[in-house]
Amino acid sequence: MEVKRRTAKALVGKLSSVSEQTRTESLCELRLISKNDPESRSLIAEAGAIPYLSEILYSPSAVAQENATATLLNISISTREPLMSTRGLLDALSHALRNPESASTAQSAAATVFSLLTVDSYRPIIGSKRDILYALIDMIRNSGSHPRSIKDALKALFGVSLYPLNRATVIELGAVPALFSLSIDGRVGVVEDASAVIAQIAGCEEAGDAFRKVSGIGVLVDLLDLSTGSSGRTKENAVSALLNMVQCGKKDVGEYVKEMASIVCNGILDVAENGSVKGKMKANQLLKLIDSSSGSSGFHEMQNLWAVLEATRRFDVSVI
Incomplete structure (x- = not known):
């Protein structure tokens, strides 16, 4: 040591050498050592x-x-x-x-x-x-x-x-249009990362108006549509974003989100059944909010239909 x-x-x-070559050589060596030897950092x-x-x-x-x-x-x-304490x-x-x-x-x-x-x-x-x-x-x-x-x-x-207090600033500085553009980008990893940021900033009141301006709620609903082929992580992020908007947004925003989310109950149910532990929990929370808001049997009918479709897929039944 x-x-x-x-x-x-x-x-x-x-x-601190006056020689640029000496400084550059030292920099290159420090980079190499710090990369390959954690103890040296x-x-x-x-x-x-x-x-x-x-x-x-x-x-x-x-x-x-x-x-x-x-x-x-x-x-x-x-x-x-040491980095944060350096002026x-x-x-x-x-x-x-x-x-x-x-x-x-x-x-x-x-x-x-x-x-x-x-x-x-x-x-x-x-x-x-x-x-x-x-x-x-x-x-x-x-x-x-x-x-x-x-x-x-x-x-x-x-x-x-x-x-939480940073979310409004991120929205104010113009992140929302770029984030939603990337969420439908199609590149593996980018969509997941963009939707993860969207899910976080959805947890503030300012998200409602900002998302509406770019039809963001519709994009989140599309990401949950099983026909779009979104990854499991992307669907979980979409569920989290919609849930955050219901819980943190204004009342009218929350009602609109629940109405839109009810269109893709099958996608939310998919997360509730196949997602991570956290994803399942959030999907079930969102489903309960949709159910309590609808006050009708439509949601339960959708659950039953989804169960039948899943059983059909599981047993590979083909229609002749």
């Missing part, structure tokens, strides 16, 4: 690397930016407090997100933000940085963004939205 500590200290010391932070790495994020050099953001990401996987670190990440010299820089910066957001207490702090949120939203709505950058930005927005 002592050898690793001395190596980290020596490499960090070179980051805290040692690199202890050696004082983070202020230097933060400053390098403002560099016009693509190589320098890439290696600095990648090293910060690697460090954040194992130790996050100006979030501003530097914001700059890297808004002015990346390469797609790799944007990806690593977004992934670093997401890594920091795994700590509950950091979510309100990062959520207060509107420039970071705007940069993440800009990444997901820019058709020229690298697919990996979009996924990393979606994960970061999901982390931000886990803190």
